[in-house]
Amino acid sequence: MNLETWFLVIYFIAMAGIGVWTLKIGNKDSEGYLLGGRSLGPAVTALRLQSSSMSGYMFLGAGSLAYTKGYFSLWYAMGDIGGGVLNLSILGRRMRKLSQILGSLTSIEYLEHRYPSKWIRMIAAPVAVFCIFFYVMTQFIAGGRGLEMVTGIPYAWALLVAIGVIVFYTFLGGYLAVAYTDFVQAIIMLIGMVWILIGTLQAVGGWTAGNNAVGEINPNLLTMWGPEGFGSVQWGVIIGAVLVFSIGYMGWPHVNVSHMAMKRPSVARTASLYATGFNLLFIPAPYIVGIMALIILPNLDNPELAVFQVADTVLPNFAVGIVMAGIMAAIMSTADALLLQSGTIASQDLFQRFIKKDMSDRQSVWVSRFTVLILAIIGYWVAVNDPPSVAEVAIFATTVLGAAFVPVYVAAAWWKKANVPGAIVSMILGTVSSVSWQMAGLVDVTGVDPMGVGIVCSTLGLIVVSLATQKSHPVPAYVIDALKETDKIGAIPARMLIGQNDALAGQVPKDA
């Protein structure tokens, strides 16, 4: 076994160790498994939010985009850098507080509590699971490819090992395991990525020298307008690229659940500093490495492997092992969050809501674990037989999630007139318009990104339908009260927390 493989083995054991540890310290009820007992501080909240958003896309997709499109690819990074603070500042405190008042344990359940209708969950849950499944599959593929490259073992076996480790610790400790491993992984991936960037810039003689060399290949690669130059620029695609990873995060159920798990609503404030700091250091790096790969590896067969191959070329052996652990960290931290979210949606939002309402906490946790296992098996089967492009699938799944859910999550916390019909129409319009736009190939014809189209359709749908149906479907008084309470800065009155599950009822002030 080579040095790099040893690093990965140690890393895998450490991650599994965290899973076992959180199993001991974590709560055994649903809130403990699904939200880590709502106990997370700003550092874990921010880095968990960022690492679970970053994913293997940053190492495969970002490098590939940069290798083929040069500095144009940084439009995605420009939006991405602000994604964390935007999400925390707009949704963070309000979603934490409102979810506690309404007694919501999952981000889909939160939507149904805010827009009280079973149809909200019946529409939101399948859309979320569908997109999350495709996204998690890209993480499996990225993990398998990375492991294959480092260890030399065949892709099918590498994929099996990567999935096995991810499922193992997701299975063990639930949200707390995922949050802690995501936190550690965020630090590892930051160190790994910065290390690759430094090694890359040293290899090309510095950033300026590297840019000059890239300019000799094609001067347009140094511009923000793409390899064909300013004449071919598609502003709709640029706007979509910025939107997809900035406001798009606010539509991701597996990211938004971070707000609900915060120790206090005010955690969002400090967490925003961690999030922006992390993003500034981490996000631009894989794009710049991908661009410099044009000089270091000019004849790369598969651009998705640009960052992997550059790391392998420019770093010493021991560093490659650490960096590969960082890459695997990015992949696994997203995959575990996605898997847990899928399991949560299946157990809480579908099984318990529509099939077995009297399900115990223990049964709920096991349904969640069983779902994780089933998705992992299906994901393995698809990823090993017909692996799709990581960048394309990741961006597409992100686009649909953003288009379907951003307006309903934002309006849930901010707009008292947002009602059930408005939310239903918004989710359907966002999903259908973004998927149809992509499937019909209208991106190339119109130069407009499906994210932009989807967000406009879902936002207009929410506003128009909510206003038109205010009389027939008024927002319930207790939801209005909860929203008014969320507007205030202060402790939640005890009367607003009565009637929730046992775990939440335990937080009711005794003398209020």
Added chain:
Amino acid sequence: MFGLPTATVVIIFGIPAIWVIYTLIFVYLSRGWKAEDVAEDQLTPSATERRSGTENGGLA
């Protein structure tokens, strides 16, 4: 600068700078949120003890 066209430099440094300013403004404007923690602690004296035993990752 850095061997890049001016427009590229302005965009790749300018937009992140806007996000940094946004973050600082958000942190400044939300400084009153601490009052929420104080109010919560006053209402539930036992909550602080309960949390100190179960808090995870409050590194700041």
